[in-house]
Amino acid sequence: MRASTSANVALPRRRGTRASTRIQGVGKSISTPRGVLRAHTRHARRCATARAASTSNEGGNDGELNAAVLRNFLFPALAGALFGWDIGISSGALENITASAASGGDGFALTSIQSGQFVSASLFGALTASAAAGAGVGDRLGSRKELILAATLYLVGSVASSVAPGFEPLVLAKLIYGLGIGFAMHSAPVYIAETAPSSLRGSLISLKEGFIVGGILLGYLASEGVITADGGWRQLSLEATPLIGLLLAGAIWLPDSPRWIASKSGDGKDTRDEAREALVRIREAKSDVEMMKIDEELEDIFMAAVSNNSSAGGSGAMSLFDKKYVRPLYIGLSVVLFQQFTGQPSVLYYATQTFEAAGWSVEDAANVSVILGIWKLFMTGIAVSKVDSLGRRPLLLGGISIITACLFALAALNTPGEVQTTAQAQASVAAIFLYVGAYQLSFGPIAWLLVGEVFPSKVRSAAVGLATLSNFGSNFLVSLFLPTVQETVGLRGTYLGFASVGVLALASIYFTVVETRGKTLEEIEAELMQ
Template sequence: MAQPPDRLEPAAAAYPKGPAILIAAIAALGGLLFGYDTGVISGAELFFTKDFHLSPGGEELAVSGVLIGAIIGAAVAGQLADALGRRLTLIILATIFAAGAILTALAPNVTIFVIFRILIGFGIGAAAVVAPMFIAEMAPPAIRGALVSFDQLAITVGILVAYLVDLAFAAAGLGWRPMFAVAVVPSALLAIGMFFLSDTPRWLASRGRWDEAQRALARVIGPAEAEKELHGIRTSLQKEEAIPWIVRVRELLRPGVRWALIVGVGLAVLQQFVGINTVIYYAPTIFEIAGFKTASTAILATTVVGVVNVLSTVIAIFLVDRLGRRALLLIGAAGMMVTLAAIGFVFAIGPSKAAYFILVCVLLYIVSFAISMGPVFWLMSSEIFPNRLRGTGASLSTVANWSANLLVSITFLSLLHAAGNAVTFWIYAFLALLTLLFVWFIVPETKGKTLEQIELYWRSGRHWVEASTAERELSKQASGADDANS
């Protein structure tokens, strides 16, 4: 989700970064909640499945209900954030998270459980859009990439925290209900933290609240640069006003931009089709099948997965601007293909005491995903679309991502029972191969490219030009459009 840093004057670059980091840390609690409510189901489902006497189909619905809400949340998040503001939207989402956590923990039957998981899903889907948006619009350009990537790191930390909570409550014999209730704590911290922050300068400016926008900017880049940055926001808003959402979608389908949408939606769908959330949601189940005999040992193995996920994401943040986006995607897709095929092979020959080999394969699979499709999809989703279509393109990609997530998650156990363990993982290995081919033939390398270069890459038939040339060409196009409208 990071964007290339803009050039800063020395005054802005030297301004203390502490306030911006604190703001990003508070907003990233939305990402942590996203991760926690995604990961907590993995340990809890070992217990509520028995309490509710669920069939495989019922278990899939209980696990995947959150994704139905997430699709809706992702679809409307942009409109909510524009209408209510990024800050108020995040406060509302924190309230939804807290209410959903309590009500899910108290659910008397699976129907009520699924209804409130859908409510939590709405918060997850919306937070996936609004939290990084808030951080990106508040962050100084020089550290915007690192701060926005911090949200992705918070998601993986949230998943790990969920695994640790699952492990603690399972070992203590407290069951699944407290596992969900714990989410109230970060929800309250997010709501309280956002209460003391201002909204983003861009949103305040869009509502004509220029003095508030300038004060918000001054907190993170200093008074000297606030006026200059505010002028850029004013110019940008003038270019973007009065463009209906449906018109933006039509523009994304035009030949000069269509490939950006293909890459964005393609990566969104393939990120889920390689099966990552079957591991996140069903890891304890997979490990029980593999030979870990008790729920506690299966959850412990899953916790190791969470630790590896966090560490690998940290590594990816350092590598993505060094090795490049495309290189990481290719390495990751190849690694996922090999490890998924190996898991399928072990299940096929059925050797005794294969549990630890499967654990190693799952860990290598997690490393492969976490250095590639995990963070790089979200990063490229924010880079590849033209400036004025970036929000719409990212929203469409996010909806596609959650829809694919729902499809994979709601079919995993049925596929496991119908096709068998080995064939199921071979199917995901084949989809990882398709991901490798998609990246090889279609996805460009955007490392070191300006946003203007990327935009002109699509408009010029997928050919790179120098940054200065891209800026001149886009300026001519904008001038031509203004002349045509005058």
């Protein structure tokens, strides 16, 4: 429990004084920026030691799942579900638009280029918003206000899509919705990471991935319901508006992150009062013991803020590539890039034809997305239940090992110039399911979990923005060049290429990724900034 920390680290609690004076009692005078950083590092180590001892004695619950924790998680996760929804309805809406036009109904006859523009419009919007968020918009707004902006863009994009009089306005509406995706995927992991109790942070950020998968699955199911209806694509655009309205109302209701307040407003009495009020709401603290824990956590937050504000260099994108940030930046960006370049979601590009070769009917093979969606959701649930008990590294290393093995198996099962036998196709189906399951145990939730954890608070918004931009950008590049690569080197060569990246990912993660389970963000920052 955090209460035990106070017995080991005695910190004066004189409100309204400068933090540089307050933390001199940690050991020696720390009037210099280097001294602040050293004191913060020593304090974080003591906190980690005390928490580890408390965990062994008391089961490790430094936070409990209550209504406030669920509220702080639910609305950012809902923003992720609306991202998944857009993925899920895109192919069905495109098919309905063209089918409706062919029958003389409410749709548009699209060329192949226009079809690509329709599908990629939201991705382009997400890339644009990610770049803006990383360049400083997210840092200035804070994750709560950024969620409000994302919800507003979601709402405008959805309504505009449903009433679009032509193809160009429809693409513009999809782009606006994509801007919402970019801001949502930047702010959601930051808000959850900065407000969740340390003992639940991994489970909650991982569960956000489950909401994305759930949104995809709901989009698939909704598309099946209107796929043959004239103008059904307009209905698909509107069906998510109740959830968008809920997200907008919830984001307005949420408190700002105390860590963002501390980083932006200095260490005066008014700032402390504002951050304390937000933290009380976030933790739903009422008893004297809970309020004592609030004060201890607040002291950690402001000590880290003093350390960051006293260090040389600016904040945000301008100082993101300073030498001292290289290690956390590499960890966060590498896992996001490896997530894409090990074949997800490219492996699923060929899943339907593999199911057909295995003896499934064309109709059943077309439903592979729904089947895999359910499987992904189930395996994400397992990851959520284990990430805070087993830890991040074991799940990452174990899952990526299975992913790499499956890719080598798929390469072996696809002989160049030969049609797969039924047995080979059935084995490929098993490998695809195993691949997807291992992905949802590892890269799926944990890549974004680490993105929310490893970046120092001073550059967190800019770094998460860069990670989000890298994710959408690499996804776009893989999707764009995959058909050409497959045509050039064949399906076996494509799988072998992904498998080679898997081997590189294993080595990189083994040597660079630290275990963050059970640590506060301040403790993780102190460890990575040594």
